[in-house]
Amino acid sequence: MTVSRQLSAIMFTDIVGYTAMMGNNEEKAFSLIKMNRDIHLNAIEPHNGRLIKELGDGMLLSFPSVSEAMLAAMNIQQACEKISEINLRIGIHYGEIIFENNDVFGDAVNIASRIQTLGVPGSILFSKSIANEIKNKSGFELTSLGSFDFKHVDEPMEIFALSNPGFAVPKKADMDGKLKSASEKSTWKKNVWIPIGLLLFLVAAFILFKDQLFGTKGVTLEMRSMAILPFENLQRDSTLYFLTDGIPENLINSLSALETHLKVFSRSATFGLPDSAKTNEHLHKLLNTDLVMRGSLQKSANESFLRCELVDAVSQNQLWGNKYLLDMNDISGLENSILADLMRALKIQSKNEVNENREVDPAAYAEYLMGRHLSYGSTPQESEKALEHFREAIRIDPKYALAYAALANEKVVQGQFGTASTKEIIYEARTALEAAKALDPSIPMIYTVTGALNFYYEWEWQDALEAYRKALDLSPADVQVYIRYATTLAILGRHTESIPLANKAIELDPVSISSLHNLGWCNLLASNFKESHEAFGKALELHPNWIWGYIKKAYGHALLGEYNEAIMLADKAQTLLADGWGSELIQDALAYIYTKSNEKEKADAVIERFLTYASQNTVKDPSTLSSIYYLNGNYEKAIEWEWKAVEQNSSNAYTFYIPLKYDKVFFNSEEHQQIIKAMGFKK
CATH class of the missing domain: 3.30.70.1230 (Nucleotide cyclase, GGDEF domain)
Known part of the structure; x- marks a missing residue:
């Protein structure tokens, strides 16, 4: 660094x-x-x-x-x-x-x-x-x-x-x-003429009768949505970094789990925003939020402090604020204090109890938070480091169920980087999930990860749906669950169920790549191309360097026969590839778009590039090579590599069940249908 x-x-x-x-x-x-x-x-x-x-x-x-x-x-x-x-x-x-x-x-x-x-x-x-x-x-x-x-x-x-x-x-x-x-403020102050006696009288009357007029102190019930930002690390102290998102994330989860009038935006809706979009004015326009909570961490002499404030996003008025001594040996106690103060300020009287943290070793909890901080990283190295923290948390406190669940989740994340084999992912994740469930079966993450394993690696489609339903029962405001649940239903062709869940994710998180991608993808699979274009278009407006946004939007244009638009978007995606390659999945997608758009010269170039790569390297995902052979017209090789993808439990083999990906002759062929049946799909 x-x-x-x-x-x-x-x-x-x-x-x-x-x-x-x-x-x-x-x-x-x-x-x-x-x-x-x-x-x-x-x-x-x-x-x-x-x-x-x-x-x-x-x-x-x-x-x-x-x-x-x-x-x-x-x-x-x-x-x-x-x-x-x-x-x-x-x-x-x-x-x-x-x-x-x-x-x-x-x-x-x-x-x-x-x-x-x-x-x-x-x-x-x-x-x-x-x-x-x-x-x-x-x-x-x-x-x-x-x-x-x-x-x-x-x-x-x-x-x-x-x-x-x-x-x-x-x-x-x-x-x-x-x-x-x-x-302007100075001029106003100079021209204040209200007599002091009258002013004092009005203030006293307000203090005496405000509760009768406005109810108890706090935020009015009309304020119905809240954005919690990652905390600022004012002195850029490396020892405090993991708290900048760890504490606010836990506050989001705790408040979201309460049955109240308040809607709390997800972590992904606020944590990834650039600094220029974190003003109250921007947040109100972007998220349509009424309330904004901020915090800042700083050291003074030998002590660390956390300052929190709750602001009305429209009037800019501070509605609540407090300063807390940061005790590294009792972070969970600090979180519970902030949550209790926030609930009082928000006038929350929840039907369900606040689920305070189980008594856990402070050092183990700190390791867990450090792991969560890294688990949202974008590199294999950050993912591996996150795993080290979760394993250390378990070593310190072997009965720490949440750390086991987080470890299992991180193994699934590793699958996205291709840094762990399918067998390793399934074995370690399943072992950790069993431990977590035995210790505390009420943790929503257990069922979110179970659903992902069932869907991506084990192809137990109904089990995946049941796991996601269980996760939503325990955590009805978890955006990640809505996204994974909606994707599974969309792949299974249950679009009337999938789209409402994708829209629910957008309601809780209207700006992140993950929620907008999910909405665009679910609508694309349902052949709702207009809605798909809108979702990917908004994502690209907010995240203009997102390569997959251009690719997925190009899919829709290609399927509609709008070839010029599809080619332009695919070309744009290629210009953003720093190494000219990106990944096997990206090359497969580009080959599909150019082939579908009758851009033979560009399609042949991508296919040749992939086949050259495959001759010199071990292909990480057999499903991509099967797709390349299909696009190249070599159906025998395509089927051969589809079977290899099935044998290796490729996490992208589910795409074999997407009719839009193939022509009708190939999709309905006996050879391809045998593969679909082997994966547990029904035609």
Whole structure:
């Protein structure tokens, strides 16, 4: 892990009105994203700029000097002026930032993001730290817009606009409702004329009668949805990282399990959002949430503290807040205290009891949380490290049922990376599940993982459905269960049951790749191509570098005969492959799309690439090679490799039962139907 601190000019850019554009014409919106990216890259290269990352329709960039950042911003806006559909606003701030693993952190990043939101199409706004550097340099005309209060910034900040001819300068009317200026607040305070006696009387009356008027202290019942964000690690203390998502995840699970009026968004709905989307305003628009809970971890002398707050996402008012001493020897006790305080603030009177953590060794619980932190990682190494933590938790506390369930879940995750054999996955996962169930059969994860094993590896379709139903009985707000349950039903052709479950997952998690992919996939299998396009389109709007999104959306266009759109999306997916390969599954998918779209030259190239790879390597998933042979017209080899996939319990062999994947002659052939029957499917 490489970490460095430096002073930089940070720039945020954002396309105004992109979401509406995406809804009207998503193909055009994608092309504008590409044009926007090209404009930025061409403008920043001469000024030593660096594109840190894309955030949907926005860009985060850094520059070594203020002048170069401003010149690049001017070039970007001038280029955008020539394209009527790209209406860009830009925010810039100069300060210390932290570079870590090709990403940036620090107050300067958040401030630049907030400055950008004050802008209008064609504007370049910046902080006083930028203005001080360029005020005496020719070529820059500045206009002060006044001082503004930013969240988590102690003092009001004066914001400036570049007022050179051709650049937009926001008017007061443009900025109303975005942030209240510090001068407006000051003026209001100076003109308060209410007599002190009357004010005190009203306050006293409110205190005396507020309960009769409004009920007990807390959040009104009209507020019905809540987003809990991962906690901030203010000092970037490596010893506290596993708590930043561990504690809020457990709060989400605990609150979701209660039978109340409150809907709590899932972990996947909030934890993967970029910093620019974590403002209360963005969360309210994105999730339609009423409440936002945040937390921050920090050390003071030899003690660690956790500060929590609950905020009204619309009014921005704090509804509850507290500070807790962080005792590493009693994390579960801390979680129970926060949960109890939250329930009081939310006026929750649940029909069911709060399921407090079983008495568990603190060291074992810490190991479990560290494992959960890593289990959401994206590399085989992180998955293996997660397993080490779960095994250590079990070693410390052999009766820790949740650690056994988590270990079993992680073995299933390893199957996605291809780092463990099917037999190893089934054996270790099953052994761990039996231990977990013997110790505590009420843990929902036991049945979620059981369903996955039954579906992907053992092809016990009915057992998988029963396991998912049991998991939902125990955890009715678990998005992962809805996703896996919906997928299984969709594969079995039970689409009228599958789609409502996929929609339920979206209700709890409207923005993550997993829930949107599931909705798109279930609708695709049901031949609901319009709904499938919409789901994958929204996913790509939020996650524009998601390769599988372009591939799955291309499937639908190819099946509809919209070949130009399918080819364009497949080409886009190929450009995002860093190594030109990606995986066996991706190559198989590309071959299918190009073949289905009658793009013979491209299809032949992908098929030849795969066959060359297969001649030089051991194919990890036999089902992909069977598909390649089918697409190449070698049906005998296709059947041969289908049987190999069955013999090896390939986790993707279930695709043999998807009629859309094959022509009718091959799908209904006696040889293919024998394989389907061997897997327990019924025609």
